[in-house]
Amino acid sequence: MEEEIYQEDAVHRALSDEIARLTGKRTLTIVEFPAGGQAVTWRVRRDENGTPLADRRPVEAAVLRDPDALYRLVDPAFIVSTGIVSTGIVSTGIVRTGDDPAEEPPAELPATGQVPAYQCRTPLDQMLREAIRLSPLVVAYELALLEEAPGQQPGTGRLELIGQPLFPIGASHGDKVLVRVHVEPAGSDETCFAVVARDPRSAVPPKDQALAPVQIQSAVVPPGTWELTAELARPGRVVFHGLPVELSRPASPSPEQLVASWADIKRRVPERLTRTEPVHLICLIEVCGGSDLLQLRIDRLVKLVNAADAASRQLAVTVVAYGPHSVTWAGQDEAPSVRAWAAPADRAEHVLQELAVRRPDEREYLRAAQLECALAWLAGYLSDREGRPVIVTAGGRPPHPHRMDPRTQIIPCPDRVNWRPQLDRLVELGTTFGVLRDKTWQGDIWLALGQKVTATVDDPVDMPDFAAALGLHDSGQAVPLPLIAG
Amino acid sequence: MAKKGRLPPDQTHRAEPGIAMLGATGSGKSTFLGALQIAFLNRARYPGETEGWRLWSRDEASRAELVKMHTALTSKGEFPMPTRGIDRFDWILEGKVERPGNGGLWHSQTYDQRVELTLKLTDPTGELTGYEQMGRQLRGELIDHMASSRGILYMFDPIREFNRGDAYDKTYSLIMDLMAAVPDEQRFDGRLPHYLAICVTKLDEPRVFRTAQSLNMLVRNDHDAHGFPIVHDTDARDLLLELCKVGRKGNTSMVPQLLEEYFHPDRITYFVTSSVGFMLNKRTRQFDDQDTENVYRLASGDSLVRGPVNPINVVEPVLWLVNRLALSA
Numbered sequence: 001m002e003e004e005i006y007q008e009d010a011v012h013r014a015l016s017d018e019i020a021r022l023t024g025k026r027t028l029t030i031v032e033f034p035a036g037g038q039a040v041t042w043r044v045r046r047d048e049n050g051t052p053l054a055d056r057r058p059v060e061a062a063v064l065r066d067p068d069a070l071y072r073l074v075d076p077a078f079i080v081s082t083g084i085v086s087t088g089i090v091s092t093g094i095v096r097t098g099d100d101p102a103e104e105p106p107a108e109l110p111a112t113g114q115v116p117a118y119q120c121r122t123p124l125d126q127m128l129r130e131a132i133r134l135s136p137l138v139v140a141y142e143l144a145l146l147e148e149a150p151g152q153q154p155g156t157g158r159l160e161l162i163g164q165p166l167f168p169i170g171a172s173h174g175d176k177v178l179v180r181v182h183v184e185p186a187g188s189d190e191t192c193f194a195v196v197a198r199d200p201r202s203a204v205p206p207k208d209q210a211l212a213p214v215q216i217q218s219a220v221v222p223p224g225t226w227e228l229t230a231e232l233a234r235p236g237r238v239v240f241h242g243l244p245v246e247l248s249r250p251a252s253p254s255p256e257q258l259v260a261s262w263a264d265i266k267r268r269v270p271e272r273l274t275r276t277e278p279v280h281l282i283c284l285i286e287v288c289g290g291s292d293l294l295q296l297r298i299d300r301l302v303k304l305v306n307a308a309d310a311a312s313r314q315l316a317v318t319v320v321a322y323g324p325h326s327v328t329w330a331g332q333d334e335a336p337s338v339r340a341w342a343a344p345a346d347r348a349e350h351v352l353q354e355l356a357v358r359r360p361d362e363r364e365y366l367r368a369a370q371l372e373c374a375l376a377w378l379a380g381y382l383s384d385r386e387g388r389p390v391i392v393t394a395g396g397r398p399p400h401p402h403r404m405d406p407r408t409q410i411i412p413c414p415d416r417v418n419w420r421p422q423l424d425r426l427v428e429l430g431t432t433f434g435v436l437r438d439k440t441w442q443g444d445i446w447l448a449l450g451q452k453v454t455a456t457v458d459d460p461v462d463m464p465d466f467a468a469a470l471g472l473h474d475s476g477q478a479v480p481l482p483l484i485a486g
Numbered sequence: 487m488a489k490k491g492r493l494p495p496d497q498t499h500r501a502e503p504g505i506a507m508l509g510a511t512g513s514g515k516s517t518f519l520g521a522l523q524i525a526f527l528n529r530a531r532y533p534g535e536t537e538g539w540r541l542w543s544r545d546e547a548s549r550a551e552l553v554k555m556h557t558a559l560t561s562k563g564e565f566p567m568p569t570r571g572i573d574r575f576d577w578i579l580e581g582k583v584e585r586p587g588n589g590g591l592w593h594s595q596t597y598d599q600r601v602e603l604t605l606k607l608t609d610p611t612g613e614l615t616g617y618e619q620m621g622r623q624l625r626g627e628l629i630d631h632m633a634s635s636r637g638i639l640y641m642f643d644p645i646r647e648f649n650r651g652d653a654y655d656k657t658y659s660l661i662m663d664l665m666a667a668v669p670d671e672q673r674f675d676g677r678l679p680h681y682l683a684i685c686v687t688k689l690d691e692p693r694v695f696r697t698a699q700s701l702n703m704l705v706r707n708d709h710d711a712h713g714f715p716i717v718h719d720t721d722a723r724d725l726l727l728e729l730c731k732v733g734r735k736g737n738t739s740m741v742p743q744l745l746e747e748y749f750h751p752d753r754i755t756y757f758v759t760s761s762v763g764f765m766l767n768k769r770t771r772q773f774d775d776q777d778t779e780n781v782y783r784l785a786s787g788d789s790l791v792r793g794p795v796n797p798i799n800v801v802e803p804v805l806w807l808v809n810r811l812a813l814s815a
Contacts, residue, residue, distance in 0.1 A: 327782050329768050329793040330563065366785055403776040406692040411792075412777045414769070 007118040008127065014116070015131035022046050023138075031059060032124040039064055042124060047255060049197045049214045050138035051236035054128050133234040134173050141167040141238060143179055143230065144194040144211060144265075145484045148273055159269055163196055163211055164484060166230050166238065175232045181482035182225045184273070185311050189478040190218040192265050193247055195238045213262035214238075217247035222310050225485045268480045278314035278387030279472055280342060281305065282378065286369050286395025287358050288323045293438060296457045297394035298352050300436045304392060305352070307463040308472040309345035315472075316386045317348035321355055322374040324365040325400055327411045331363065336374040342386040368410045371445060372399035372419035379425040389431040390470050393449050394457060396438025419445055434470050436461070505807055506632045509641030510656060514687045514761050516566040518641065518800060519575065520555030521761040525797035539581035539805070548575045559762070563791035574631075578602055579808060625663070632660070633667040636814075637681045637807035642741065644686060644694050644729040651734030654741050661748050681810045682745060682754045683803035686726050689717065689760040690798075695778045698725055698758070713773040714764050716798060722756035753810070757803045763796035 018028045028044040039059040046052055063069045120127070142163030149157040166177055183191050196211035215238055228242040240247060283301045287294055301319075309315050322336035339351040371393070382389055401410055402418035423445075426433075435450035436457050446454075453469035455461045507515045523541050530538030543549040552575070558564040582598040632638065640657075647653050664678060673679040688694050698704050703725055704715040717725055723742065730738040746754060762781060767774040783789050 327792050328563065328790065329766075362786075363784060363790065365782055367782075404692050404696070404778060406696045409692055409779070411779065411782060414777075416776070 008120050008122050011118045011120055011124075011127055012131060014118070015127060016135065019044060019052050019131055019135045022052065030124065030128075032056075034123065042128060044128065044132075046138070047236075048199075049212055049236070051214065052132045052135055054125075054132065056125070135235055136170045136172040137167055137232070137235055138169060139197040139200055140165065140169050141171070141214060141232070142196050142198075142211065143181070144192075144196045144213075144481055145181060146269060146479065146481050147484045158272055159479075161211065161266065161269065161481070162484065163198070166195065167232050169200065171232055173232060173234055177230050178227060179230055180225060180227050180485035182485045183221045183223050183482050184479040185223040186220070186478050186480075189220070189480070191221045191482055192216055192218040192480050193240055194262065194265065194481065196262075213258050216258065216261055216265070217249075219243070219245045219247045221245055221482075224310070226482075265480045268478065270479060273479065273483075278316070279308065280316045280318065280382075280384075280387035280389050281308050281348075281472065282318040282320065282382070282389060282391045283348065283352065284320050284322065284371070284374050284378075284391060284393040284395070285352070285355065286323070286371070286393075286397060287321045287355055288360065288364060288369055289396065289438065290360060291356070291358075293396075293457075294358065295356055297436065297438075298356055300455075300457050300461055300463075301392070301394050302349050302352050303461070303463045304436070304467060304472075305345050305348050307467040308470075311464070311467055311472055314387060315345055316342035317345055318342055318386075319348050319351050320374055320378070322370050322395075324369050324397070325373075325411070325414055327365045328363070331361075333414060336370060336377055338377075365411065367397070367408075368400045369395060369397040370400060370413065371395065371397070372402070372413055372417040372422065373415060375399075375419055375422040375426065376415075376417045379422040382426065382429060382431070384429065388471070389426070389429060390434070390472060391426065391431055391449070392434045392436060392470070393446075394436040396441040396446070398443025399445055420448075423448055432470050434466065504631070504635045505637040505639060505804070505811075506635040507639045507641065508632070508657075508660065509687075510643060510646055510650075510652060512646060513641040513643035515639075515641050516555070517559075517761040518639070518685070518687075518759070520559050520566045521763075521795060521797040521800050522804065523552065523556045524560060524795050525800035528796060529801050539579055539801070541577055541579055543575070543577045545576040548577055551575060552577060559791060559795050565789055565791070579804075629660075629663045629667050632664055632680075635680065636811050637683070639803060639807070640682055640684045640745065642684060642686050642726060643688060644726075645688055645691055647729070647733040647738050648693070649734060651736075651738060653733070654735070654737040654744065657741055657744060661744065665748065678749045680749060680753065681807050681814075682749045683807050684722075684726070684742075684745065684754060684756045685759045685799070685803055686717075686722060686729065686756065687759050687761070689758050690762065690764045690778045690780050692779055694729065695775075697728055699775070701725065701728060703758075710796075712764075712766055712771065712796065714796060714798060715773070715775075717758035719755060719757055719802070722758045725758055726756060755803070755806055757799045757806075759797075759799040759803070761795075761797055761800055762791050763794075763798050766793045766796065768793065 022028055022045065024046075026045065030042040030044075031039060032042060033039045040056045041059055042054055042056045044052055044054045143166050145162055145164045146159045147162045149160050164179055164181075166179065167175055193216075194213055195215040197214050198206045198209040198211065200206075202209055214236060217240070222244055226243055228240050231239045231241065233239050281304075283305070285297055285301060305317055308317075318341050319339040320336050321339055323334070326333040339355070340348050343351075378391070398408070398410065399419045400413035400417075401408065402416045403412055405412070432452050433449045434453040434455075435446055436455050437446050437450065439456055439458055453466055455466055507518070509515045526539045526541050541552070543552055555566045558566055580600075580602045582600050642653060661678070668674050668678060686694075689698065695704075698717050701721075701724070703717045703721040705718055707714055707716045726742055727739065730741065733739070760780070764773055764778050765780040766772070767777065780792050780795070781789050782792055
C-alpha cells in the first residue's frame with residue numbers, strides 16, 4: 001500500500017531527468033505542499049558554470065485558490081505540478097509531502113490538469129539536494145595553476161595561468177583524480193586552490209577562453225610539491241585531500257563576489273617567478289658536552305633544516321659532526337665526520353637525529369673541540385657548486401689553538417690548524433654564517449661565526465626568523481596559485 | 487778533577503737519617519716520588535752512564551706504594567692520590583757515590599763507593615704546611631720528621647703561587663717551628679743544618695715553559711733522544727725569582743729570601759723540574775715546543791698524563807742530596 005502512496009523514487013527520477021535537461025537559462029519549477037505548512041515554489045536553474053542551483057519562495061494564498069492563476073503566474077518551464085492524491089483534484093506535478101499527507105485538508109488544492117503529482121514523505125529540499133548532488137557535470141572542471149613559460153634561461157619565463165583538467169563532462173559525485181602541484185614559498189600569504197571551468201558551448205576555442213571560477217579555497221600551505229586527490233562532492237564542490245593543512249571552507253559567495261575574488265587572484269599573479277637561489281646549508285655540530293646539550297643542538301638544527309626546507313626551493317644540506325681532539329697517546333684522534341653531503345633535508349634530519357646516540361668518552365678533553373679542523377676541512381672542499389654556502393655552527397667550546405697559548409692553556413690542535421685563515425677562506429667564498437651556541441660558549445670564534453645571526457640553544461629560537469636572517473627564507477614574492485609540478 | 491782509585495774495603499750499607507718533602511697541596515710531591523723510579527730507569531739509558539741507580543724496598547708497605555705509584559703513572563696515566571697525613575717511605579737507593587780518599591794509600595784520590603742508602607722519604611699532605619688547618623699532633627710529627635731529616639726536597643709550585651699565593655705564609659710558619667725544634671741538636675749553628683733542594687715544579691706547564699723560554703734559559707739536554715730541554719741548575723734560582731714576580735699576593739719573592747736566610751746558602755741548590763716531563767709528540771716522537779704540557783684535566787676533576795712519562799730533573803735533586811749526605815756523613 002505504502003509503495004503505491006509514497007513516490008520518492010519517482011520524484012528522484014523525475015528530478016534527475018529534469019535537472020539533466022536543464023540548459024542555458026531554463027528553470028525547473030516545482031510546487032511543494034508541505035505537511036502543515038505553506039505551499040512553496042522551488043526553482044532550479046544552472047549558473048554560468050552549469051552548477052544547478054535551487055531556491056524557493058512561498059506561493060501566495062490567492063494563487064492557490066485559483067489553479068489557473070497558479071499555472072499562469074508560476075509558469076513552470078517544465079511543470080511538476082502539485083496535487084493531493086486523496087482529493088481527486090491532484091495534478092501530476094504537485095508533490096505532497098509530510099508524514100501523513102492523506103490527513104491534510106484538501107480544500108486549498110487547485111485543480112492541476114496535466115501536471116504530474118507525487119506523494120512523498122521526504123521533504124522536497126532533501127530530495128532536490130540529493131538529485132543535484134548526484135547530477136553529472138555539464139562542464140569540465142579544471143584546477144587553476146601557474147606554469148612558467150619557457151624562457152631563455154631557467155627562471156626567466158613568464159608565469160601563465162592554465163587549467164589542469166580535473167573532471168570531464170559527465171563526471172559525478174565520488175569521482176576522484178590525482179593531481180600534483182608545487183607551492184612556492186609564500187611566507188604568511190595564502191595559496192588559493194581554484195576550481196575553474198570553460199563554457200563548452202562557446203564559439204571561442206577552450207584554450208582561448210577565460211577560466212571562470214567555480215570554487216575558491218585557500219590556506220597558508222607549506223611550500224613544496226604536493227600530490228593531491230581531488231574528489232567531486234557534487235557539481236560546484238570539489239574536495240582536495242593530501243595537503244598538510246586544511247583549506248578554508250568554500251563560502252557561498254554571490255557570483256559577483258566569486259568573480260571579484262578570482263579577478264583579485266589573477267591580478268596578484270606575478271609576471272615572473274623570482275626563483276630562490278640554490279642554498280647549501282652546512283650544519284656543523286659539536287657532539288661533546290653531554291647528551292642533554294647535544295640533544296638541544298640537534299633539535300635546533302633539525303628545526304632550522306625544516307624551516308630552510310620550507311622556505312627554499314633548492315636546498316641541499318650537509319652535516320658535519322665534530323668533537324674534541326684526543327690529546328693523549330692512548331686515545332685515537334678522529335677527524336670531523338661528514339655525516340651527509342648536500343643531501344635532501346629529510347636525509348639531513350635523519351643523520352642529525354642519529355647523532356643523539358653518541359656515548360661521551362669519560363677521558364675526553366673538556367676545554368676545546370676541533371672546530372678549527374672542521375672549518376679547515378670545509379675550506380678545502382666547499383665550493384658554491386651546491387648553492388650559496390650557509391654555515392650554521394651549533395656548539396660552545398672554543399677551537400684548539402694552532403700553537404701553545406699560555407693565556408687559555410688549551411692544548412693545541414695536533415695538526416696546528418689556525419681557525420682564522422680557514423674562516424677567511426670561507427668568507428671569500430661568499431659564505432653566510434650563523435651560530436646556535438651553548439649558554440656557556442667560549443672563544444672569539446663564536447663571535448666571528450655568529451656575525452650574521454646568533455641564538456642560544458637553550459633559549460626559544462624563532463627559527464623562521466633565524467633562517468630569514470641567513471637568507472634561507474625568501475618571503476619577498478607572493479604567488480597566489482600553485483604551480484604545475486614538474 | 488780528583489783521581490779515582492779502586493774500591494776500598496766493603497762499605498756498602500748506610501742508613502741515612504732521611505729526606506723530607508715539603509710543598510703545598512697539589513705541588514706535586516707524591517707525583518715526584520712516583521716519577522722517581524721512572525727517572526732512574528730513564529737515566530740508566532743516558533750515554534756514558536755505566537751504572538745506574540736502583541730503587542727498591544725491603545719494607546712491604548713502602549714496596550707496595552712504590553709499585554702502585556709507578557704503575558699508575560706508566561700504565562694508566564694516573565697521578566698518585568694526594569697524601570692525606572704523613573706518608574713515610576723506606577726506600578733503598580742503591581748505586582755508587584764518589585768519595586774522597588782518607589790519606590795513606592788513598593790520599594788525594596777519590597774512589598767510587600758502592601752504597602745502599604735507605605731513603606726515609608717523608609711526604610706530608612700539603613695541608614700540614616698550613617698552621618691553622620691541621621691538628622697539633624700531626625703538625626708536631628711533621629716538624630719532628632723534618633728536624634730529624636738531613637735533607638729536604640722543597641717543592642715550589644709556580645702555578646699554585648699564581649693562583650693562590652700561599653707559599654710564603656706556609657713556609658714561614660714551618661721554618662719558625664723547625665727553628666724551635668732543631669736548636670737542641672749539636673749541628674745547629676743559628677741556621678737550619680739541612681741540605682735543601684728547592685725544586686721549581688711543572689716546567690711543562692705552558693706559562694712556566696714560556697717564562698723560561700723568554701729568559702733564554704732552555705737548553706737542550708744532550709743526553710735526551712727526544713730533544714727535551716732543561717733549565718740548568720745555575721739558572722734555576724733566577725727562574726724562580728722571575729716566577730715569584732707573578733705570585734698572587736706579592737710576597738712570593740720573599741720565599742727564596744726566607745729559605746736562604748734560615749738555611750745555609752751553601753747547602754741550597756735550585757732545580758727546575760717536571761715529574762711527568764714534557765708531552766712527546768705522538769707523530770714525530772720528538773719534543774714540540776708548541777705543545778709542552780703532559781697533563782690534562784677530566785670532567786671529574788682528576789688529571790691524567792697525556793703521553794709517556796719522561797721526568798725532568800727528578801733524579802738530580804735526590805742524587806744531589808744523597809751525595810751531600812754521603813759526603814757529610
